[in-house]
């Protein structure tokens with residue numbers, strides 16, 4: 001496995017780049033906006049293809065690199081279901097798997113620091129965001145934090161992992177880089193409590209100043225969505241209510257860009273074809289499946305995904321590849337469902 005721990009000095013944030021092999025797909029956890037150039041340089045140096053950028057929660061101390069990485073690499077953005085961000089490409093929740101080529105991370109919902117905090121677990125390591133820090137835990141006094149919920153996330157979930165599981169947090173202010181679950185159980189002063197009430201009491205006495213960046217970072221981090229309006233202005237968007245009429249039309253090919261588990265979980269638009277976003281470039285180039293479908297049959301290509309982000313990027317790419325009928329369903333399956341569009345399983 002390729003594994004890199006990257007550090008932003010200004011906010012003391014750790015970001016993590018993961019891939020299963022040189023030349024393969026990569027994902028990054030908790031990227032910082034100011035470091036995006038560095039990440040992309042490293043991705044190029046290691047001959048990787050960045051396909052997913054993930055935030056463990058809405059950060060208050062730095063601006064996320066999610067949007068910039070999406071704009072520059074066309075990777076997809078991922079956050080938890082509860083994250084109060086306007087739009088990301090994919091939302092995950094407890095029990096889901098976050099996958100790239102050769103790698104699968106289990107998604108754990110670990111609220112407490114915020115109500116949108118998630119942790120990500122691979123075989124031997126867990127990315128704990130600000131839920132569990134090295135010899136500390138994330139503060140619980142803003143962003144709908146709850147010391148009670150955090151106690152459950154810690155004692156009910158993270159501390160139940162095998163003791164030798166490596167702990168990689170989103171921050172460290174002392175210079176530590178990694179710990180283990182066993183080490184934190186024994187040595188983390190916040191975890192030496194006898195009860196949830198004792199933990200709540202401990203957390204209530206911290207009296208911390210708000211992060212310097214908070215008033216800027218939180219609102220910025222809540223607006224990550226790709227400007228789908230730009231695609232609509234070009235006439236390449238179909239509003240869900242208008243898209244209902246396209247189902248079953250012989251001259252239309254509805255193309256689902258989502259991953260298989262998303263299709264199974266949320267359903268699909270009837271009569272649509274599956275062509276996952278990671279295969280897009282291959283599918284739209286001359287000779288590719290979608291390029292042939294559009295040119296040989298004259299079918300209009302209508303992309304959709306979960307929230308309209310992947311499909312908006314796909315429309316632009318398909319148009320660039322000469323598929324001039326390509327458009328997408330604005331707002332994705334989420335908007336489709338809210339407009340009471342029909343779904344098949």
Ligand SMILES: [Fe+2]
Pocket residue numbers: 057058059060061113130138
């Ligand atoms: Fe945080």
